[in-house]
């Protein structure tokens with residue numbers, strides 16, 4: 001290689017690194033939220049993975065665990081007790097941020113309020129515009145079937161999609177428990193390893209959507225509910241242990257009413273498989289993708305399913321049939 005060519009290749013690599021670090025205005029803008037709280041390992045792993053991949057990310061999540069709070073909303077109030085895992089002292093203001101990285105924010109209210117704060121207050125400050133996408137999760141534990149009505153993860157995604165018109169996706173992972181983000185650097189627990197794998201899967205999913213541009217990013221009026229399979233560490237060869245092994249099945253949340261047919265794929269007899277069945281299938285390493293109405297939180301009709309399915313296959317999401 002001639003030295004001038006070498007130099008320009010190095011310059012390109014260097015510019016690539018710089019652009020990944022400084023997240024230029026052209027990078028997709030993401031608001032990241034959850035219902036388990038701003039200081040969990042899962043949401044920080046997700047923040048780190050998206051940021052490292054070059055996304056322009058703001059984290060806005062509850063100050064403590066608000067799991068199961070559905071679409072509840074309330075004005076944020078100052079902290080009576082410390083934030084979860086002592087991540088802020090009692091008496092802290094209703095909204096706060098990490099002093100060394102001001103993109104990491106808490107809101108002392110519900111997931112819906114944290115999502116709204118990220119979209120309406122923080123996005124104008126950091127992006128000078130609305131975000132391109134809202135990511136809720138990955139949640140600690142599955143959000144499948146009727147549990148989606150109680151889920152704060154789903155509640156926050158519906159808030160982003162319904163009230164702000166932002167493409168919103170909810171992610172959940174089964175094999176995790178509550179751990180502090182401070183364990184990320186020091187622990188190899190299965191929760192920490194799972195948090196890193198789930199974060200990597202979410203990042204790959206979002207990269208695929210932005211890699212094949214479409215306006216809007218997904219059809220409107222919906223959210224996606226994505227459930228990751230359970231992971232096993234250490235891996236024994238046949239178990240699921242890496243995000244790179246994940247494939248996805250297009251699913252529904254609740255059993256269909258009589259005479260209701262889903263999008264016609266895979267020779268399923270009338271209806272898609274249930275997300276609860278698919279995401280808990282042993283040894284298959286399958287994630288489930290369900291399209292939910294952003295207001296009713298119910299499965300959408302076959303036409304909307306088809307529009308979303310076409311978009312996801314077009315973006316190269318690895319979809320497979322379930323049997």
Ligand SMILES: *[C@@H]1O[C@H](CO)[C@@H](O)[C@H](O)[C@H]1NC(C)=O
Pocket residue numbers: 087088098099100101104
């Ligand atoms: C704030 O960020 C710094 C640097 O990333 C980290 O060391 C610290 O633990 C964080 N604190 C909280 C409460 O997020």
Ligand SMILES: *[C@@H]1O[C@H](CO)[C@@H](O)[C@H](O)[C@H]1NC(C)=O
Pocket residue numbers: 036037040065066067140141177178179
């Ligand atoms: C939050 O609470 C739920 C159930 O109450 C629990 O399953 C989850 O692990 C908790 N999360 C955290 C971060 O404490």
Ligand SMILES: *[C@@H]1O[C@H](CO)[C@@H](O)[C@H](O)[C@H]1NC(C)=O
Pocket residue numbers: 232236237238239282283
């Ligand atoms: C590997 O681990 C999975 C999940 O724990 C288990 O179901 C399977 O039987 C194991 N396989 C072997 C070959 O040990």
Ligand SMILES: *[C@@H]1O[C@H](CO)[C@@H](O)[C@H](O)[C@H]1NC(C)=O
Pocket residue numbers: 265266267321
């Ligand atoms: C559906 O069934 C038909 C007829 O048995 C078969 O030719 C086709 O390959 C099947 N498609 C899928 C996706 O399994």
